[in-house]
Amino acid sequence: MLVLKILISVAVLLAAAEAAKRSPFWGAVIVSLPLTSMLAMAWLYWDTRDAARVSAFARDIFYLVPPSLLFFLPFLFESRSHWPFWLNFAVGAALAASGMLGMRFVLK
Structure with a gap:
């Protein structure tokens, strides 16, 4: 499987x-x-048959989508910054990770 x-x-x-x-x-x-989320939710339900667990997973995804959008900010400003791709990628990943960690503390 x-x-x-x-x-x-x-x-x-x-x-x-x-x-x-x-x-x-x-x-x-x-x-x-939300293809990744859809696949992960389908696989989680397939493996566990636990609708409550899938629901909790979906709730967490819902709250983590907004901070994950921070990943795209450096790419939106690339025309002004002219940063190399991998620098945009790294900065975006750091922004998204920071936002997600911040959201974790907000939700607790």
Whole structure:
């Protein structure tokens, strides 16, 4: 079953990457869907049959989406900053991680 989960998950990610090569807009549409969350929730329910656990997982995802959007800020300002891709990536990851840690403390 693990191999099937991996194959389905990889297929979704590859489809999104291929769509982005052809059209950044349609690639963004696919990626903006909560595909990872949907897959993870489906796999969690499949493995546990525990709707309450899936519900708690969905609640946590809901609260963590806003701070995860901080990842994109450096890329939005790239035209002014002219930072290299990996610097934007690292700064975005640090911003998102900081936001998520902050949200963890807010929710406790």
